[in-house]
Amino acid sequence: VGALADLLYPELCVGCGRRVRGGLCRQCAGRIPRLPLAGCRRCGAPGPGVAGCPECRSLHPAFDRAWQAVEFGQVVRAAVHRLKYRCERSLAAALGDLLAEPLAGPAGIRLGLPAGSRPGFAATWAPTTEGRLRERGHDHARLLAECVAAALGWPAVPLLGRARDTPPQARLAIAERRRNMHDALVAALPPPAEVVVIDDVYTTGATASEAARALKAGGAVRVVALGLARALRPEREQ
Numbered sequence: 001v002g003a004l005a006d007l008l009y010p011e012l013c014v015g016c017g018r019r020v021r022g023g024l025c026r027q028c029a030g031r032i033p034r035l036p037l038a039g040c041r042r043c044g045a046p047g048p049g050v051a052g053c054p055e056c057r058s059l060h061p062a063f064d065r066a067w068q069a070v071e072f073g074q075v076v077r078a079a080v081h082r083l084k085y086r087c088e089r090s091l092a093a094a095l096g097d098l099l100a101e102p103l104a105g106p107a108g109i110r111l112g113l114p115a116g117s118r119p120g121f122a123a124t125w126a127p128t129t130e131g132r133l134r135e136r137g138h139d140h141a142r143l144l145a146e147c148v149a150a151a152l153g154w155p156a157v158p159l160l161g162r163a164r165d166t167p168p169q170a171r172l173a174i175a176e177r178r179r180n181m182h183d184a185l186v187a188a189l190p191p192p193a194e195v196v197v198i199d200d201v202y203t204t205g206a207t208a209s210e211a212a213r214a215l216k217a218g219g220a221v222r223v224v225a226l227g228l229a230r231a232l233r234p235e236r237e238q
């Protein structure tokens with residue numbers, strides 16, 4: 001088996017460790033808990049479908065809508081970690097499908113997003129810092145955003161740049177995350193009227209909100225922040 005399996009299925013599933021093409025097998029992908037479509041109409045937090053939950057009322061988000069497809073649990077955490085350090089397009093595509101599939105249906109309709117490209121619409125991402133880009137050799141946020149956009153027929157455009165270097169959000173407490181991202185991004189290109197920002201994990205919404213602020217400062221009118229996963233209990237996710 002060994003050599004041929006290595007050749008055909010060079011990756012191990014992040015969930016179960018079996019050899020699989022794409023780094024995430026069907027069974028493990030199927031077991032990742034999906035987030036409901038109904039929830040906070042502003043930030044996507046699970047709960048009653050009203051606009052503005054306690055979480056986003058304290059954030060004052062610059063984005064118009066946010067939504068995340070799955071819970072940030074063990075398998076997604078391992079997958080995102082692997083994507084940060086290894087440039088695996090197939091794993092990015094498998095993760096991207098978790099977000100792209102609902103967006104091609106009811107989630108996309110609910111968020112008012114197009115099925116395919118339309119004028120005045122583009123997808124983008126918050127780029128990683130220069131330092132981490134040099135260290136890792138690739139930008140996992142870009143890779144994920146490109147995979148999601150490709151699956152949906154959306155143009156993926158590098159609309160955002162870094163105004164300054166920032167420490168990784170994952171090491172910071174909630175209040176520090178907001179300070180850390182304050183004015184950290186700028187529009188690198190004039191954005192179209194409507195933009196979706198695609199990210200891996202939504203924790204406090206600080207990055208999504210800063211991306212929306214920068215895009216709107218550059219001329220965007222409507223910004224929807226899409227996350228692959230949501231950390232449901234940020235204080236325990238540290």
Ligand SMILES: [Zn+2]
Nearest residue numbers: 013016025028
């Ligand atoms: Zn698996």
Ligand SMILES: [Zn+2]
Nearest residue numbers: 040043053056
């Ligand atoms: Zn909310």
